[in-house]
Amino acid sequence: MALDELKIGGMGASRRRVEDNRFIRGKGRYVDDVVLPGMLHMEILRSPVAHARIKSIDTSAAWEVPGVRLVLTGETMAARNLAWMPTLSYDTQAVLATDKVRFQGQEVAAVIADDPYVAKDACSKIVVEYEQLPVIVNPIQAQDPASPLIRDDKANQTSNKVFDWEIGDQAATDAAFAQADVISEVDLHYPRSHPSPLEPCGSIADYDRSTGKLTVYMTTQAPHIVRAAVAMVAELPEQMIRIISPDLGGGFGNKVPIYPGYVISILASILTERPVKWIEDRTGNLISTGFGRDVYLKGQLALRKDGRILGMRMHTVSDHGAFYADAQPTKFKIGLMHSTFACYDIPAAHLVSEGWYTNKAPGGVAYRCSFRVTEAMFFQERMIQNAAYDLGMDQAEFRRINLVKDDMFPYRTAFGFLTDSGQYQKCLDLGLEAIGYSTFKQEQEEARKRGKLLGIGISTMTEPLGAGNSREYDIIGIKMFDSAELRVHMTGKAILRTGAKTQGQGHETTWAQIVAHELGIPAEDITVEEGDTDTAPFGMGTYASRSTPVAGAAVAMVSRKIRAKARKIAAHLLEVSEEDIEWELGRFYVRGNNERGVTIQDCALAAYSNVPDGLEPGLENNAYYDPPNLTWPFAAYICKVEVDPETGVWDVLKFVAVDDCGVRINPMIVEGQIMGGLTEAYAMASMQYITFDEEGNCIGANFMDYLLPTAWETPGYELYEVVTPCPHHPIGAKGIGECATVGGPAAFVNAVVDALQHTGVRNIDMPMMPNRVYQALTTGKNVSGMPPVLAG
């Protein structure tokens, strides 16, 4: 008898997360929980100013503090050729500043001491003399030819421009605009945000001179990339480098880059021959590590009166901070911005992007998204909504006309992506029904009579998740595939390792479910391990919703390899030829005689005790998976809000999320991902941004200024599901971890703008704080563009 898949925790089981057993008991083992004998502690001194020449650094008083073992400056780093390091976008970034500081919070010196209190005390004794320079806090200032050159360290850099990039067919797009009945325009800013994992970054470097081995415990989402980078930058042999990424308290893209603190702690351990722990504080995390977004958009749609979109133009201007340190595939300069409008059937499109250096923290990480896809989909959905208004057409109907239809797959987008599956219309209709769209206009009218403003915002999008394939996607030259290794022990239990790295996604639970699905080994019999480069197979890590599309596929493929070998063993045990063996979940049996069979556990035992001649003993294997395409989940998010016109305060009355991420491995975890993502979307829409004053002081350097929503104000969500299996993924799954963060913000903004649209308002930049909504409402004008210049 085949096993009941749900009972063994296979595909589709809402199995409780096994990792939570330790997390909810406070038994997680994060980097800061690791204590090594003789360990020293490191503190980083950061620049208080945003742009200044360093005239001198006097560390003598710091050296005199009892308990201080080492003080490092840019000069010490430079002596070992480590003052600068490469970024993930082929730029360079200062490890410790030598010539200038280029943003507030930049690393200037480091103290290594017996305890963290002493290290911090001694940091305050370092005297740095700064000669302040003019500060650039946005790309508009950076564009001014008279602006000071931030990157005067680069030989051929003559302006503050980072890059120019374009894609699409300009001539065809111009032709489409020439034929348009209506041209709809949007001008907006997606403000700078920060992933803010609850655990900030940190490392413990442990260099053992006697063996030559360097072990680094590190908060990283991609340990193998770090190992390769350390091997190249520090010129250490790769087999002597072991990166261990233990439990991570969230990542959201923030823990993809390699930060100066990691590099400094490694050098400090080499110099002191003792383990050196560096744990960033909250402010350090917020002001110096990878941010998200900070992109300006001018967008235009060419429209025909009947509602068809003829063409699309986008011009983005992005702020990259002082170093171009975006984490993204090599081929692209502004990530996958050109995945915008992928769910709409648009004949012609043209995207022009320019990037600028400013005196702000570097990063541009994919904050819970697939490389700038959040911006791409936000811009898309803001443009779509305003186009409907400009046409005088119902916003749902306008989407319906332009969405790619089910029979059009595979569909090649104007920018060249190939979307392969989906039921867009069905998802939209399901959402509209759930929100009560058919009676909304009436409801809205009645509310207006009572002085209340209601609005509905829709956001529909498909996004590219799961980089590779390796033809198009690599990071610093390393191709984007992933891996899994499965060892089945003789008692039928197993250990699975992958090249991904869980940071809250629940891999320890879901990977076991895939193995259970493929082999019939109960999920509870499978241990999942990730994050140790000495034991895990090579992989590109976890970000961009790539774990299930890539590593998850590798888990299915390695399980199938194991099953193929087990089949040979089964044939041997059943004394029939392999061709006469049938498989059902958990067991092989003789064709035509279901009673006569052996379980996968029987095969496992035999693999170590009764191996047929000519077959290698053991039952283990690995698989490297290079996906043929990205996966394309679809979402329809619909939000209903009520705006208080006297204060500008807005409340979510209802939020409906319809997600099609293909086959769901663990529905509970999928729903958790969606709710978490929507909450991050709500945060960005309502309260969250990192801004800077004219002097480059970061406003948002702690959780009093950079706000995370609590359960108190977070709205409830109604979730719905549509399943269109991914045609190329071995188990039909698509990425889901980031859909809600990507598609969510536009639903909130569209809803508030919809409530105000009768006044002529077409845009309110995020975060839509009550004062901005009130300003829009009382002036009837957009609140767009530049972040406000702050008075104090």
Added chain:
Amino acid sequence: MYPSRFAYDAPKSLAEAIAILDRNGGEAKVLAGGQSLVPMLKLRFAAPERIVDINALPGLDYHRLDPDGTLRIGALCRHEDLEYSTILPGAFPTLAEAAALIADPIIRTRGTFVGSVCHADPQGDWAATMIALGGRIVAMGPKGRREIEMRDFVLGPFTNALAYNEIAVEAVIPAARGTARGGYLKLERRVGDFATASVAVALDMSGDTVTRAGAAMAGVGGRTIDANEAMSVLVGKTLTEESIAAAAKAVAAAADPRTDHRGDLEYKRHIVSTFVTRILTKIASTEQKAA
């Protein structure tokens, strides 16, 4: 959290606590709920040589009414005690409404009313209610006990009138003469955020006539704004659309907001006016229902 080094005492009696403060000549700091002091230690904005933890002092965790209705709140009474108080609703509506809006539920379990008032944060909620209600602080020092009127207690941002060797042991809030009416409204971006603007209103009413009118504001000035004088336009009046509008205008004029990332000063003034109007209109409708 790696604060600067400090010595730590947890005295068992008030006399001992005062003696420690006295001996340390201004270098010691009192720790009660710690919800403001600890973050300041963490950020090293505060670096006292000695912390005097008063949590072990007996008999300070009360809030109670005197026979004449005067409310007394001890130095270790937590926000949460007031949130769930059965004493406040009815007799002290301004405090009852504010109690549910103090910071967030986690902070409310630890933070203290008196500590919040002593912290004198221009955005502190309780200081505003104390001013609107005409409360006072009881201080104990080496020379004994003294009472400080709330309007004299907050000297400026984060500065109070306590001497270095004094501990605020109690807040005293007089009972209303007649019927107590009032309310507290706060605009914040998120629970626990500092107020963009908040307004405390406290009225004593005799029938439908206002006999005493108090108001104060947080978040709209460099210190807690005392708007009692502005609010006095209501004294002797009934709550009508006209009198409410006059009060709202007067209180808004007393605000001294600055433009920042929470909003510009006109917006904040507008919020003050809206909140005063909302609180008074609600009181007026309650009065109507009662009549």
